[in-house]
Amino acid sequence: MIKLRQLIGAACLGMAGSLAYAADAVGEAQKQPLNMTAIMMFFVFVLSTLGITYWAASRTKTTSDFYTAGGGISGFQNGLAIAGDYMSAATLLGLSALTFSKGLDGFIYAIGFFVGWPVILFLMAERLRNLGKFTFADIASYRLDQNRIRTFAAFGSLTVVCFYLIVQMVGAGQLIKLLFGLDYPIAVTVVGVLMVVYVTFGGMIATTWVQIIKACLMLFGGTALLYLSLAQFGFSLESMAAKAVEVHKDGIKIMGPGSLMADPVTAVSLSLGLVFGTAGLPHIMMRFFTVPNAKEARKSVFVASGCIGYFFMVVCILGLAAISIVGTNPAYFEGGVVGGKIIGGGNMPVMHLSMALGGNLFLGFMSAVAFATILAVVSGLALAGASAIAHDLYARIIRKGSASENEEMRVTKFATLALGVVAVVLGIAFEKQNVAFLVGLTFGIAASANFPVLILSMYWKGLTTRGALLGGLIGLLSAVTLVILSKSVWVTVLGNAEPLFPYEQPALFSMPLAFFFTWLFSVTDRSERARKEIDAYDDQYVRSQTGVGAAAASAH
Amino acid sequence: MSSQIYKRIRENPRFDELAGKRSRFALLLTAIVLVSYYCLMMLVAFAPDVLRTPISEGGMLTIGVPIGAVIIIGSWLLTGWFVARANGEFDRINEELIREASK
Numbered sequence: 146m147i148k149l150r151q152l153i154g155a156a157c158l159g160m161a162g163s164l165a166y167a168a169d170a171v172g173e174a175q176k177q178p179l180n181m182t183a184i185m186m187f188f189v190f191v192l193s194t195l196g197i198t199y200w201a202a203s204r205t206k207t208t209s210d211f212y213t214a215g216g217g218i219s220g221f222q223n224g225l226a227i228a229g230d231y232m233s234a235a236t237l238l239g240l241s242a243l244t245f246s247k248g249l250d251g252f253i254y255a256i257g258f259f260v261g262w263p264v265i266l267f268l269m270a271e272r273l274r275n276l277g278k279f280t281f282a283d284i285a286s287y288r289l290d291q292n293r294i295r296t297f298a299a300f301g302s303l304t305v306v307c308f309y310l311i312v313q314m315v316g317a318g319q320l321i322k323l324l325f326g327l328d329y330p331i332a333v334t335v336v337g338v339l340m341v342v343y344v345t346f347g348g349m350i351a352t353t354w355v356q357i358i359k360a361c362l363m364l365f366g367g368t369a370l371l372y373l374s375l376a377q378f379g380f381s382l383e384s385m386a387a388k389a390v391e392v393h394k395d396g397i398k399i400m401g402p403g404s405l406m407a408d409p410v411t412a413v414s415l416s417l418g419l420v421f422g423t424a425g426l427p428h429i430m431m432r433f434f435t436v437p438n439a440k441e442a443r444k445s446v447f448v449a450s451g452c453i454g455y456f457f458m459v460v461c462i463l464g465l466a467a468i469s470i471v472g473t474n475p476a477y478f479e480g481g482v483v484g485g486k487i488i489g490g491g492n493m494p495v496m497h498l499s500m501a502l503g504g505n506l507f508l509g510f511m512s513a514v515a516f517a518t519i520l521a522v523v524s525g526l527a528l529a530g531a532s533a534i535a536h537d538l539y540a541r542i543i544r545k546g547s548a549s550e551n552e553e554m555r556v557t558k559f560a561t562l563a564l565g566v567v568a569v570v571l572g573i574a575f576e577k578q579n580v581a582f583l584v585g586l587t588f589g590i591a592a593s594a595n596f597p598v599l600i601l602s603m604y605w606k607g608l609t610t611r612g613a614l615l616g617g618l619i620g621l622l623s624a625v626t627l628v629i630l631s632k633s634v635w636v637t638v639l640g641n642a643e644p645l646f647p648y649e650q651p652a653l654f655s656m657p658l659a660f661f662f663t664w665l666f667s668v669t670d671r672s673e674r675a676r677k678e679i680d681a682y683d684d685q686y687v688r689s690q691t692g693v694g695a696a697a698a699s700a701h
Numbered sequence: 702m703s704s705q706i707y708k709r710i711r712e713n714p715r716f717d718e719l720a721g722k723r724s725r726f727a728l729l730l731t732a733i734v735l736v737s738y739y740c741l742m743m744l745v746a747f748a749p750d751v752l753r754t755p756i757s758e759g760g761m762l763t764i765g766v767p768i769g770a771v772i773i774i775g776s777w778l779l780t781g782w783f784v785a786r787a788n789g790e791f792d793r794i795n796e797e798l799i800r801e802a803s804k
Contacts, residue, residue, distance in 0.1 A: 249752070249765050253745060256769050260738045263776045267727040267734075267783060386761040400763045401753030402745045440788050447777075447784045454773040684707040690720050691795050693706055693802075 179326040182509030183516075187325070190358075190517050191339065197354045201347035208540075208553050211348035212279040212532045213434040218353055220441035224448025226353045227432050229360030231262075231423075231449070232456050233522060234320065234515040237363065240457065241495035244464025245472070248389070248399025251464055255457040261420030262453060266446035269424060272603045272689040273433040274442035280529075281430045282537045285598050288681035290610040290674070292542060294598075297617055299537035301595045302427040306530035307567065308587045309426075310523060314572025315580045317519040323489055324496070324512040330573050337569035340523045344531065344561045349435055352524045359521040362514045364452060367459045370495075370511075373502040374466035382462070389468040394484065399468075418652030422588030425596030428529035439692050460495070467494040470501050477501075527564050534560035582633035585649055589624030592652035597659040603689060606682040609667045609675040616663025623658050627651035709802040719794045723787065730783055734776045741772060 209215050218226070244251030276284045282298035314333050321332035343351045378385040386400065393399050423429055436442050475481040477497040479488055487493055500508040535556040540548045548556075598617045601608045628634060630646035667675075688694045710716050744751050752765035 249763070249769075252766070252769050253741070256738065256741065256772055259773055260734055260776060263734045263780045263783075264731050266780050267731045271787070382766075383757075383760055383762050390761045397761070400761060401765060402749040440792060443784045443787055447780045450777050450780050454777045458770060458773060683711060684704060686720075687707040687710050687716070690716070690723075691710060691799060693710065693799055 180324065180509060180512060182505050183325050183512035184327075184509075186509050186513035187516050190362075190513055194343065194351070194355050194358065194517075194520075197358075198343050198347035198351040201350035201354065204350055205346070205348040207550055208279070208536070208557070210350065211554065211557055212528075212536060213431070214349040214353055216435060216437045218349075218435040218441075220436055220444030221448050222353065222357055223432060223436050223441065223445035225360045225452065226356040226435075227429070227445060227449035228452035228456070229356035229363070229518075229521055230429060230432070230525060231453050232360060232363050232518075234518040235316070235492075236456070237367070237460060237495060237515070237518075238492040240460045241464035241467065241498075242492050244461045245467045245494040246491070247403055248393070248395070248465070248468075249401055250403050252458075252461045253402065255461055258419060259450070259454055259457055261423060262446060262450040264420065265424055266443060266450070269600070269603075270433060270442045270446050271439045273430060274436065274439045275689045275692045275695040276603065276685065277430070277434045279431075279434060279536045280532050281427055281595065281599055282533070282541075285602050285613065287602065288678050288685050289602065289608070289613055293614055294610055295537050295541055297614055298595070298598065299533040299542075301590065301598075301617070301621070302533040302537075303530055305425075305427060305587055305591050305595065306526050306533070306564070307571075308583045308590075310526050310530075310564065310568040311571045311575055312580050312583045312587065313519060313523050313526070314568050315575050315578070317516075317523070318572060318576060320519070321516060324515060329576055333569055333572040336519060336523060337565045337572070339520055340527050340568070341561055341565035343520070343524045344527045345558045348557075349431075349528060352521075352528050353435060355517075355524055356521045359514070359517045360452065362517060364456060366511055366514050367456055367463070369507075370463055370499060370502065371459045374463060374470070374498065377466065377470065377502070385462075385466055385469070389465050392469050392473050418592055418650045418656070419588060421596045421656060422592035422652055425591035425594075425599065426587075427533065427595070428525040430599075431525075431529050431532070438695070463495050463498060467498045471497045474501065523568065527561055527568070530564045531557045531560040534563075579633070579637050581649075582628055582631070582638065585628045585631060585633055585651065586625065589628055589651040589655060590621055593620035593624040593655035593659045594618075597656065597663055601660075601663055605667075606679055606686075607667050608663065608682075609670040609672075609678050611670045611672070611675065612663045612665070612667025615666040616659050616661075619662045620655050620659025623655040624651045627655055706799075706802045710798055713798055713801065715794060716798055719791060719798065723791050726786065727783065730779045733779060737772055737775070741768060 205211055207215070240251060240255055243254060273284065276287055280299070281302065282295045285298045286294040314336065317336050318329040318333045321327050321336075322329050325332070327335075343355055347354075375382075375385070378388065390397050390400060395403070432445070433442050436445055471477050471487075471494050473483060474497075475483050477488055477493075478484070479486040487497070489496065496508060496511060499511040503510075535553055539556045539560075540546065540553045544552075594617045597620055598613045602613065627646050628651055630644065631649055631651070632644040632647075633649060635641050635644045635646070752763060752768070754764050756762050756764055756767065
C-alpha cells in the first residue's frame with residue numbers, strides 16, 4: 146500500500162511538472178564525476194538563450210511586453226510553450242520509470258494526466274483569454290471588489306509560486322548533482338541567476354522562447370531515442386513487448402493493468418485534482434494572455450495537447466524499451482546485480498537508455514535538456530510571481546492604478562530579483578528536506594483556492610465578493626490542514642506513526658468544500674454591493690463570449 | 702461606450718444562439734473525453750482481464766495499448782474539431798454580431 150502510494154505520488158509529481166519525485170528518488174545520491182559533454186551542451190543552450198534574452202530585452206519596453214509579450218505570441222508558439230511547461234524533466238524521467246517498472250499501468254496513468262488538456266480547451270481557454278489581461282487576479286476581480294479579491298488572488302498566486310519554486314530548486318539541485326556532477330549549492334545558484342537574468346531583461350518574450358526551444362529539444366530528443374529504441378527491435382512494437390515480457394520479473398502481467406491500478410478511485414481522483422490544480426497554476430494561466438485573441442488561444446491548446454499526447458506516448462514506449470535494454474544490463478545496476486538498485490535511483494532508466502543507445506554524447510544531450518527544462522519552468526514561475534507583486538499588489542492595490550509605466554517596470558525587476566534570492570536561499574536551506582509535502586500544498590492551494598474562484602467568476606453569475614473570499618479562504622485552509630495531516634508532513638516531517646489523512650492530494654476534499662462555501666456565502670449575500678456584482682455579470686458574460694473589450698486589453 | 706455595445710449584443714437573439722451552440726458543443730466534447738476516460742478506468746477497476754486480451758493470437762501486445770492510444774489521439778482530434786468549428790463557423794457569427802452592434 147505504501148509502495149502504491151509512493152508510485153501514485155510519483156506519477157502525480159512527474160506529470161505535474163515538478164521535480165520532487167526526481168529529488169525524492171535521487172535522495173542522497175552520490176555526486177557523479179563531472180560530465181563534461183553534458184556541461185558543454187548545456188553551455189551552448191545557455192549561450193543561445195542569453196542571446197535571445199538580449200534580443201528580447203530590446204523589445205521589452207512596456208509592462209504589457211513584460212507580462213504577456215504584448216499579446217504578440219502566436220497560437221502555435223504558445224502551444225509549444227504550454228507543452229514545454231507540461232513536459233518537464235520529471236515527466237521524462239518519472240513516466241518512463243513508471244512504465245519501466247509497471248508496464249501498461251504507466252501508460253494508463255499518462256492518459257489520466259493527458260485528458261485534462263482537451264477539457265481546459267473546451268471550458269476555459271476562450272474565457273481566460275477574453276477576460277484576462279496580465280494576471281489571473283484580473284479575471285477574479287473583474288466584477289468583484291478590487292482590493293480584497295485582488296489581494297487574495299495575488300497572495301494565492303505568490304504562495305503557489307514560492308512553494309513551487311522551492312520544489313523545483315531542490316529537484317534541480319539533486320538532479321544536476323547527479324547528471325552533471327556539480328555541487329548542490331552551485332547548481333541551485335546557477336539556476337537562480339539564469340532565471341533572474343532571463344526574466345528581468347527578457348520578460349515574457351524571453352521566457353516564452355526559452356520554453357519553446359526547450360520543448361523542441363525535448364521532442365527531438367524523445368523522438369531520436371524512440372527511433373534508436375525501435376531500431377533495436379526491427380521497428381516492431383510487438384517484438385519490443387515480447388522481449389520486455391520475457392525479461393521482466395512480472396512477465397506477461399506488465400501488459401495488463403496491475404498493482405498500481407488496484408485502487409483506481411485514488412488514481413482517478415488524483416488525476417482530477419491534478420488537472421484542476423494545473424488549471425489553477427498562475428504561470429500556466431498567464432500563458433493564455435500572451436496570444437492576441439481567443440482564436441489563437443484555442444489554437445495553442447490544440448498544438449499543446451498534440452505535443453503532450455505524442456510525448457507521453459513516446460515516453461511510455463521508451464520505458465518499455467528500457468525494460469529489456471537497461472533492465473538486463475548489469476552495468477546499470479549498483480554492484481552489477483541485475484534486478485537490484487538502479488544506479489542513480491529509480492528515475493534513471495531513460496537516462497541509462499540514452500547512454501546505451503546513443504553513447505555519452507546523447508546522454509549529455511538528454512542531461513542538458515533536463516537542465517534546460519528546469520530553467521524554463523522556474524523562469525515562468527518567477528515571471529508569474531513578479532506580475533502578482535508588481536501588477537496586482539503594487540500598481541493596482543498600493544498605488545490604485547496611479548503608478549507610471551516606468552515605476553511599475555522597476556518594481557517588476559526588484560520583484561524578480563527578490564524571488565530569485567528567496568528561491569536560491571530556500572532551495573539551499575531545504576537541500577536535505579523531503580519536499581514532497583510542498584507539491585501537495587502547491588497543487589492543493591491551486592486547485593482549492595485559485596481554481597474555484599477563477600472558474601466561478603467566469604461561469605456563475607451569482608458569485609459575490611463575500612462568497613469568493615470566504616470560500617477561497619476555506620479552500621486554502623482545508624488544503625493546508627489536509628496536507629499537514631497527510632503522510633508527507635504528519636509522518637515524514639513530524640514523525641508520527643500513522644497519517645490522519647490517508648491521501649497525498651487534498652484537492653479531492655478541499656475543492657468541494659471551497660465550492661460549497663463559495664456558493665453558500667454568495668447566495669446568502671444580500672448586500673447592495675453583491676447585487677451590483679451580480680448585475681455586472683451580464684456584461685462580463687458578453688465579453689467572455691465575444692471578446693469585445695478584450696482586444697483593447699492586449700493592445701494597451 | 703463598451704457597455705452600450707454589450708447591451709446591444711445581448712439583445713441580439715443571435716448572441717444567445719451563438720453562446721448556446723458553442724457551449725453545447727464544448728460540453729458534448731468534454732463529455733465524450735471524460736466518458737471514454739472513465740470507461741477505461743471502469744475496465745481497469747472491474748474487468749481488467751478485458752484489457753489483458755492479446756491483439757493477435759500468441760502476441761504479447763494487449764488491447765489495452767491501442768485503447769489507450771485511441772483515447773489520447775481521439776481526444777486530441779476532438780480538440781482539433783473544436784478549434785476548427787470555433788475559429789470558423791462560430792467566429793464568423795461572432796464577428797457579425799460585433800459589427801451589427803457597433804453600427
